[in-house]
Amino acid sequence: MKKYTVNYKTVKAVGLNVFYREAGAADAPVVLLLHGYPTSSHMFRNLIPLLSTKYRVIAPDLPGFGFTESPSRKDFSYTFDNLTAVIQGFIDTLGLKRFAMYVFDYGAPVGWRLAVANPEKITGIISQNGNCYVEGLSDGWNPIKKYWADPSEENRQALKMMTTPETTKWQYIHGVSNEELVAPESYTLDQMLLDRPGNVEIQLDLFRDYANNVDGYPGFQEYFRKKKPALLAVWGDKDPFFLPPGAEAFKRDLPNAIVKFYPTGHFALETHHEEIGNDILEFLKSLV
Amino acid sequence: MEKSSVAYRTTNVDGVTIFYREAGSRAKPAIVLLNGVPNSSSAFQQLMMQLKDDFYLVAPDFPGFGNSDVPDKSSYQYTFNNISLTIEKWIDKLALTRPAVYALGYGGPIAFRIAIRRPTMFGAWILQNSNAYEEGLGPAMKDAAPYLADRNPETEKLVRPLLSLDGIKLFFLHGAADESRINPDGYINALHYLSRPGQESIQLDLLQNYASNIAEYPKWQAFLKTYQPRILLVWGENDVFFPLSAAQAIKKDVPSAVLHSYKTSHLALEEYGTEIGEEIKHFLK
Numbered sequence: 001m002k003k004y005t006v007n008y009k010t011v012k013a014v015g016l017n018v019f020y021r022e023a024g025a026a027d028a029p030v031v032l033l034l035h036g037y038p039t040s041s042h043m044f045r046n047l048i049p050l051l052s053t054k055y056r057v058i059a060p061d062l063p064g065f066g067f068t069e070s071p072s073r074k075d076f077s078y079t080f081d082n083l084t085a086v087i088q089g090f091i092d093t094l095g096l097k098r099f100a101m102y103v104f105d106y107g108a109p110v111g112w113r114l115a116v117a118n119p120e121k122i123t124g125i126i127s128q129n130g131n132c133y134v135e136g137l138s139d140g141w142n143p144i145k146k147y148w149a150d151p152s153e154e155n156r157q158a159l160k161m162m163t164t165p166e167t168t169k170w171q172y173i174h175g176v177s178n179e180e181l182v183a184p185e186s187y188t189l190d191q192m193l194l195d196r197p198g199n200v201e202i203q204l205d206l207f208r209d210y211a212n213n214v215d216g217y218p219g220f221q222e223y224f225r226k227k228k229p230a231l232l233a234v235w236g237d238k239d240p241f242f243l244p245p246g247a248e249a250f251k252r253d254l255p256n257a258i259v260k261f262y263p264t265g266h267f268a269l270e271t272h273h274e275e276i277g278n279d280i281l282e283f284l285k286s287l288v
Numbered sequence: 289m290e291k292s293s294v295a296y297r298t299t300n301v302d303g304v305t306i307f308y309r310e311a312g313s314r315a316k317p318a319i320v321l322l323n324g325v326p327n328s329s330s331a332f333q334q335l336m337m338q339l340k341d342d343f344y345l346v347a348p349d350f351p352g353f354g355n356s357d358v359p360d361k362s363s364y365q366y367t368f369n370n371i372s373l374t375i376e377k378w379i380d381k382l383a384l385t386r387p388a389v390y391a392l393g394y395g396g397p398i399a400f401r402i403a404i405r406r407p408t409m410f411g412a413w414i415l416q417n418s419n420a421y422e423e424g425l426g427p428a429m430k431d432a433a434p435y436l437a438d439r440n441p442e443t444e445k446l447v448r449p450l451l452s453l454d455g456i457k458l459f460f461l462h463g464a465a466d467e468s469r470i471n472p473d474g475y476i477n478a479l480h481y482l483s484r485p486g487q488e489s490i491q492l493d494l495l496q497n498y499a500s501n502i503a504e505y506p507k508w509q510a511f512l513k514t515y516q517p518r519i520l521l522v523w524g525e526n527d528v529f530f531p532l533s534a535a536q537a538i539k540k541d542v543p544s545a546v547l548h549s550y551k552t553s554h555l556a557l558e559e560y561g562t563e564i565g566e567e568i569k570h571f572l573k
Contacts, residue, residue, distance in 0.1 A: 005469055005562070006469070006471070007466075007468045008468055008469070008470065008472060009468055042473050045473070046337065067472055178295075180296050181295055181296070183294065183296055183333070184307075185330055185333075185473070185477050188477060188480055189473055189477050192476060192477070192479075192480045273293075274293065
């Protein structure tokens, strides 16, 4: 099997320098990978070599994350609508006509918006702990929900605990059977990027705006029912944020959805990238 | 069964917790992978993923580096000799039988020092941008020579920038054929570890102690001439620390050594990991 080099590039989209990883043959079908909080395209470092044997894999960093330009809050309003606008600009700049998309965590609400706006481009969806149903939200969201209900400074400041080194590491190891399977560079790199001046405030803005994702669920579900995209849910079943019922719920709107669980946590790729990668390759083969 | 390609373990050696990456089955031929600045065992992450079906791979972080303990300077001597003793004990704890060694940068002096004490410890050698000859010292090492000869506030100024992001990029990017093939995660992570409190002092001590390696080069050369070990040389030829002349010098004393060079930086695995991995499979078959 041919192995493809990964390239680390930037491109200007909607005025921002967007960093992305790209691998695979230029004429192969495209798979777009959308990362979550508090990571970046770094989370796909082990999946990209698997998928790039057959596909052109493209993984951008969202503004506020990784190596994509993160403008100050006075120049850029950190909302999921705006993150989506940047990724839409990125897709347009690269001239992507059709692609499958892998969505995880924050990548999901961005991906759902993209799919609603570009249904003709979407060949299929892989949701890895990428939620679209209220029953998928765990009690872990309660402090954030409290901030939605009452956006006081006190409730905002309380969410800073979500950005500490301890929480970041916990997100990686919670639900993993053996902590020794998680690469320390994962949470180390994420934390280093969270610790950049001004980044925590950006993250607090996005915690607040996540309420708009939940409000958008019915609209996204309507897209599923109308456009019937092929969907594979691959889910770490011990994710403390997005519960297995959130994965099962896809079947309600997409009876042909395939739902697979793995005995691991939120960052399921850290421990199960080979299993998940093989299931994705199987799924992608079935797409037209 | 939870399955991962690489495990991230720790073990205790004389009170120092040594972090190491482990991949593959113990039933397969073993390779010990050694690297120091600027990025420790993380330099081998992708190579381990590539080779894990064929080998048993272990890569430690030296004391003071990466995820290993950083003992206080009052309780641990940061010298190449002392680190080589710690790593030798760590290898013994793993009970490997004649592993191959992959030595990069600071990993070379550690492997050579172990081999001087135990000449048959390693069954085969993969040397990558690591040096044992005067003529293998590149421009960046020559720039640092006044510091190695005499440490004082003036000469420290020559080497302190090596620990900054620009210095770290010298290892990753300088001489690379195509910078877009080099993952920025690597140098950002390296910066994190080298920026920790106390690191500058430890790293400057160890760098100055590199003078003790140069003093030992003749012994290592005698070892190479006498034992004629099986050697694969894989080299980033644009390395400013240990350029191709370092590999050519080894080949002069060990004519059977196989040399492959790549138009890239000190950290040749960043850009040519796949190619180097295939050479290793071929060499150790």
